[in-house]
Amino acid sequence: MKYSKELLKGSTSLLILSILGRGDFYGYRIIRELEAASEHAFEMTEGTLYPILHALEKEDYLQSYWQITDGRNRKYYHITKKGLRELEREKEEWESFSHSVTKVLNYA
Amino acid sequence: MREPIEKGKCVTTKEEYINAAVSQIENDSDKHEAALELAAHIDDRIEYYKEIGFDEAQAAQKAVEQMGDPDAVAAAFSEIYPQDYAANTVFAVLGIIFLLFIIACYKFYVLGDGIIGFGVSELLRLFCIIELSILGKKRKNRFLCGLSIVVFLLTYPLQIMIMDSICSPLVLALFCILTGDFSCLSTYGRVGNITAAPWITAATCVFYLFILSLLIAASRSVRKLHQPTYSLYNKKMYRRTDRIQKGLLTVSGIIVCISLVAGFFGYFFGKHPTDPVTNDETYSFNTVVIMQSDTPCSLEEVDPADVLVLSPDLDFSLYFAMWYDRGYLSDIDTRIAFEHSGEFVRVACSNKLEYEINKEVVTADITKKYVYIDFLNDSSESPFKQSGRIAVTESDWQEADSVAPICAAADSYNVVEVVINAS
Numbered sequence: 001m002k003y004s005k006e007l008l009k010g011s012t013s014l015l016i017l018s019i020l021g022r023g024d025f026y027g028y029r030i031i032r033e034l035e036a037a038s039e040h041a042f043e044m045t046e047g048t049l050y051p052i053l054h055a056l057e058k059e060d061y062l063q064s065y066w067q068i069t070d071g072r073n074r075k076y077y078h079i080t081k082k083g084l085r086e087l088e089r090e091k092e093e094w095e096s097f098s099h100s101v102t103k104v105l106n107y108a
Numbered sequence: 109m110r111e112p113i114e115k116g117k118c119v120t121t122k123e124e125y126i127n128a129a130v131s132q133i134e135n136d137s138d139k140h141e142a143a144l145e146l147a148a149h150i151d152d153r154i155e156y157y158k159e160i161g162f163d164e165a166q167a168a169q170k171a172v173e174q175m176g177d178p179d180a181v182a183a184a185f186s187e188i189y190p191q192d193y194a195a196n197t198v199f200a201v202l203g204i205i206f207l208l209f210i211i212a213c214y215k216f217y218v219l220g221d222g223i224i225g226f227g228v229s230e231l232l233r234l235f236c237i238i239e240l241s242i243l244g245k246k247r248k249n250r251f252l253c254g255l256s257i258v259v260f261l262l263t264y265p266l267q268i269m270i271m272d273s274i275c276s277p278l279v280l281a282l283f284c285i286l287t288g289d290f291s292c293l294s295t296y297g298r299v300g301n302i303t304a305a306p307w308i309t310a311a312t313c314v315f316y317l318f319i320l321s322l323l324i325a326a327s328r329s330v331r332k333l334h335q336p337t338y339s340l341y342n343k344k345m346y347r348r349t350d351r352i353q354k355g356l357l358t359v360s361g362i363i364v365c366i367s368l369v370a371g372f373f374g375y376f377f378g379k380h381p382t383d384p385v386t387n388d389e390t391y392s393f394n395t396v397v398i399m400q401s402d403t404p405c406s407l408e409e410v411d412p413a414d415v416l417v418l419s420p421d422l423d424f425s426l427y428f429a430m431w432y433d434r435g436y437l438s439d440i441d442t443r444i445a446f447e448h449s450g451e452f453v454r455v456a457c458s459n460k461l462e463y464e465i466n467k468e469v470v471t472a473d474i475t476k477k478y479v480y481i482d483f484l485n486d487s488s489e490s491p492f493k494q495s496g497r498i499a500v501t502e503s504d505w506q507e508a509d510s511v512a513p514i515c516a517a518a519d520s521y522n523v524v525e526v527v528i529n530a531s
Contacts, residue, residue: 026148026149027145027148027149028148028149028152028153045174045175045176045177045180046149046153046174046175046176047125047129047146047175047176047177047178047180047181048176048180048181048184050129050142050145050146050149050181050185051181051184051185051187051188052184054142054185054188054189055187055188058188072148072151072152073144073148074148075141075144075145075148
């Protein structure tokens with residue numbers, strides 16, 4: 001099942017931070033990880049990933065560095081301590097939000 | 109100026125996509141980095157499509173399609189990298205503050221007091237360097253930037269001669285290191301007998317710290333790019349300008365640090381000019397002798413008819429308010445200030461010699477080219493009798509260092525006034 005872009009929009013930073021919470025990845029790899037983790041439910045327009053990554057970096061949630069892997073120069077992103085705190089915060093917010101939505105939906 | 113986003117333009121190649129996507133990023137370095145990143149992504153995607161059976165052209169086409177709308181990416185980037193209004197404002201404000209500092213210091217420089225602590229020349233250079241390093245990031249300004257740096261470096265010795273001889277904490281610090289004489293640090297961060305000196309010094313240090321923090325922030329923003337694989341822009345040029353900027357920022361930081369260290373040392377360990385030690389340089393006198401002569405000469409050679417001795421109930425004291433010997437600035441900024449308790453108020457030269465004594469203004473003709481004023485004390489020897497005397501000239505009045513009086517070059521004595529009682 002694929003979700004609408006609007007639904008995905010509000011949670012992209014949470015998803016990206018969550019992926020980077022598992023390790024340092026470059027943009028393309030983040031997309032692949034996201035697809036794999038969601039069993040292809042989340043397929044974002046790939047170009048739009050980069051402004052999000054840059055914005056997160058500007059907020060100091062991420063740090064980046066260039067590294068050559070497989071003969072190609074890639075920009076890796078690393079989640080910072082501040083990013084980890086933000087991840088935790090967004091996670092809690094999401095869980096609370098989804099719990100509330102579920103409650104409303106099950107309200108009889 | 110940013111180019112407007114061209115809506116609906118058909119993007120078919122990787123280069124077109126990247127150019128469109130990064131078109132709204134103003135900073136060249138950020139733009140270059142984003143372009144490299146997008147290129148690497150598209151290359152990865154092309155590789156993937158080729159692996160699953162597409163030919164080169166199809167893979168490239170699908171990879172670009174997969175990236176989505178470049179205009180949307182460009183719009184998103186433009187929000188993250190807004191035009192640098194904030195930075196421009198900061199630098200404009202800094203420029204104004206800087207000018208105010210120069211104006212504020214002007215009085216002191218002209219009078220020879222010299223707020224050495226401000227290190228105006230360093231700030232000027234610092235400002236130039238920061239501006240140049242920012243300019244250097246703009247492609248169109250690169251030539252201008254390069255030219256300016258060359259001119260800047262070529263004229264550096266001249267700048268040192270002109271400005272640093274007056275106000276450079278860097279030169280002061282170097283002088284201390286080279287000569288091992290740290291006593292001259294006492295001249296740093298001091299403002300003569302102005303009681304607000306500690307506050308001014310503190311303000312100076314805060315200002316330097318502010319500049320230092322700006323430099324650190326600027327250094328952090330300079331990212332070192334490793335060997336890129338994609339040459340959409342002139343990568344060598346970017347790496348070079350990044351290096352230059354980093355180097356300039358480092359040098360600026362070192363200058364600021366030296367200034368700060370010198371300031372703190374001077375403040376805490378130096379001798380303040382208004383410390384009691386300066387009492388040694390206080391003299392009293394009760395007689396003023398005004399002499400005129402056609403030629404420069406010594407006191408003994410002046411025709412007695414041209415000597416006017418004013419000796420009412422005077423009780424003047426004269427002291428060197430400023431740095432009588434200030435290390436590397438020795439003799440440059442020495443000034444004399446007066447204190448008085450008598451009635452002798454002022455001596456003025458405005459075609460006629462004019463003096464006010466016992467509340468009466470008395471004038472005397474100036475008949476000779478040179479006018480000398482000597483301050484004497486009949487109970488003790490005048491400090492100037494042996495070492496020189498004051499000459500009133502068109503430009504200013506000065507203290508002579510030798511027995512030979514200072515020659516007045518002027519033919520007339522307009523607008524010359526020695527105000528003894530400023531109150």
